[in-house]
Amino acid sequence: MSKMKSLRDVVVAGVAAFLLLAATPARAEDATVKIGNFTFGPQELKVKSGTTVTWTNEDDIPHTVVSPNNYRSKVLDADATYSFTFTTPGTYKYFCSLHPHMTGTIVVEAATGSVAPPQ
């Protein structure tokens, strides 16, 4: 009886651990882009599908992060951040709508590793 119970407990714990793992995607893939001296760094970033990319404005001047038809940040004053989670593989070109000479690219690869053709 006590043996049965402990076995059941182990199974329950195992299932719970499995569910927990499944609900929490790998955090290691999150990535950052720094905005400084009117440039995006790195200018091109490769990430796996599902990655959240966070841009941080380190300039004294506001900037934006705009990928037409995909995403558009509000204006980012000094030290402000913007995050976007990429769920579809592809090549996402973006720019600052205030200073359009500032451009960057996020390349999103399928989680299995293959790169989808540019959108």
Next chain:
Amino acid sequence: MTDRDEGLNRRKVLECMTWAGTGVLWTVAGGVPASLGIIDEAVAAQQKGFTFLQISDSHMGFDKPANPNAKGTLEEAIARVRALPVKPSFMIHTGDISHLSKPSEFDDADRIISEAKLDVHYVPGEHDLIDDERGKLYLERYGRGTKGAGWYSFDADGVHFIGLVNVVDLKAGGLGNLGNEQLEWLEDDVKGRSSSQPIVVFAHIPLWTVYPDWGWGTEDGARALGYLKKFGSVTVLNGHIHQVMQKVEGNITFHTARSTAFPQPAPGSAPSPGPMKVPEDKLRSMLGIASVTFKQNEQRLAIIDTPLQS
């Protein structure tokens, strides 16, 4: 260009200071660095002719190290306007009234600028259109009687003034942008006007290419200028680059005004065009206003840039 680029000798500079009461005058007639003779002419014209003021890039709300008190320096600039010996006919503001398009920033600008007791004709800078609804606040306050994103024209003392908007719908990798709708309006606006009528065009970003690596130019500016070719006198006034720069090309004089908030570096002289931190005692020599005088029968308008402090 800076004050020291012109050939004024010390005595003449001192005479200027006497007239200005405070600072060295930067005088340009048609973009040509001026001798005192031309300053005299400009002063004379200011007493007789038709004068208006240009103010630019007040960036209300900016509080970073390059100038923690942009409100204070705007107040100083307006005090300078009030102290002018001859009251100008009106003022133009070439954009970046605010830093982040916040209502409180526009409120501060309006309160301080109204102290000049002059009519003000505005065009937006890119900083004025970054509210959540991308320009709604600007148009509510300053857009009455304008077309599209805020462009318009008017006549004053025989001069035709055209305010253009080149900070909307910018394209990745590009420069300032006027767009087809505005350009067609411009073509129509000047059609049928006598080529002898002086034209003043004002917009935020320079309409001429100053430094494309920093986005200092307007993608379709040449098309706009093409519509103005037939006119004998065209003056183009811009802001955005927070420093005085000028050029003459045929009948067109280009000129950019200082900011009242913070200086920016000369093209290519820094890693980026960001706000330039200068020693506290130098700041006011790099901020200022411009007055523009039109004299009948003179092809070119006399432009005098006045820093807040020499």
